[in-house]
Amino acid sequence: MLTVALPKGALLKDSIRLLQSVGLDFSAFLDSGNRQLQIQDPTQTAQGLLVRAQDVPVYVEYGQAQLGIVGFDVLQEKKPQVAQFADLGFGHCRMSVAVPSQSPYRSAMELPPNCRVASKFVHCAHDFFSKIDLPVEIIPLYGSVELGPITGMSEAIVDLVSTGRTLKENGLIELDCLYDSTARLIAHPLSYRLNQYNLEHWLNEISKNSQPLAAKAS
């Protein structure tokens, strides 16, 4: 049976709405009482897997799910072996370098060499500072990266920014944007080539139905 990996968190509601528009209803995942991580849609056409955003590409890479929806940020950080199909036009955010507003730096280039940068996205941060040829020490954190500069542990952070509220509340300002991120449709490459479970049809339908969302957002 066709299996779709869905990300817990910020992208879940829009992902479920998009799949509903092509006839795959996984809205049971949104029921507050739901504890199941694996459900079938009512038409028995497909099953959904509810997993952490970072785990979506893992299930797709191993072919346990043929389709997945995940943020571009996760794909940039993990570089999984999956086929990227469509920009789904929701979940807009950006990966940014930020510093305390009272710091003297106004661009990432001005940061002092060998300074410390806290991030949950260590590969993205490393790639960015390599590209601008600035040696920095990346401090890997799992949450609340904004505490890095607040406690004095790091001069800067690299983190996802959506509304900018968290930065503002913590007295941080954005210096540079590494890239913009939105939700992406990904597929298992071999399943796509073999057109397993009529995959091409589903990819086309989902991509087509996401265009109004993408247009509305742009």
Next chain:
Amino acid sequence: MLTVALPKGALLKDSIRLLQSVGLDFSAFLDSGNRQLQIQDPTQTAQGLLVRAQDVPVYVEYGQAQLGIVGFDVLQEKKPQVAQFADLGFGHCRMSVAVPSQSPYRSAMELPPNCRVASKFVHCAHDFFSKIDLPVEIIPLYGSVELGPITGMSEAIVDLVSTGRTLKENGLIELDCLYDSTARLIAHPLSYRLNQYNLEHWLNEISKNSQPLAAKAS
């Protein structure tokens, strides 16, 4: 000022209770309305940092916190450069290898060579299977590791087991225990050597007050 890094999640309540018993009150972190990640105790003796469990050793390693409370599992996985002081006697759980109950394996040694093992604790899993000389492919996941065997992505998992309820609900059984875990008191090595902020006193007090907890649990 003395800074103590406290772990969000399962260990937080007992950690705060233990620190209260030595006169450091960070119970404001337990207020449902609290959004602050950094607070001072009412006597202005110390400040508390509320961070992800995996980040506690990072703050202590960099000396941003002189003390921290964290699970032994995190120390085993991350191998941070921190001084380990006391077993605090709460937060009992164990790191275990588990498989679907209908699988033919009854010990980790019986798992087929090159099988797949899903885990959030990739280093612990790798160390364990190296030690028993069984080559396996570790699949790194961030959450809901029990989905690995359920979806057929992995033969086994390595994960923390507390009550065993999650395993049971997902039809999994434990094969072997890698180690038992409890909350540990850690310190920044240089701060300890220099006895910054009277660190020795606090380490002794906290260790002493944790003994009834440890005794009760054993």
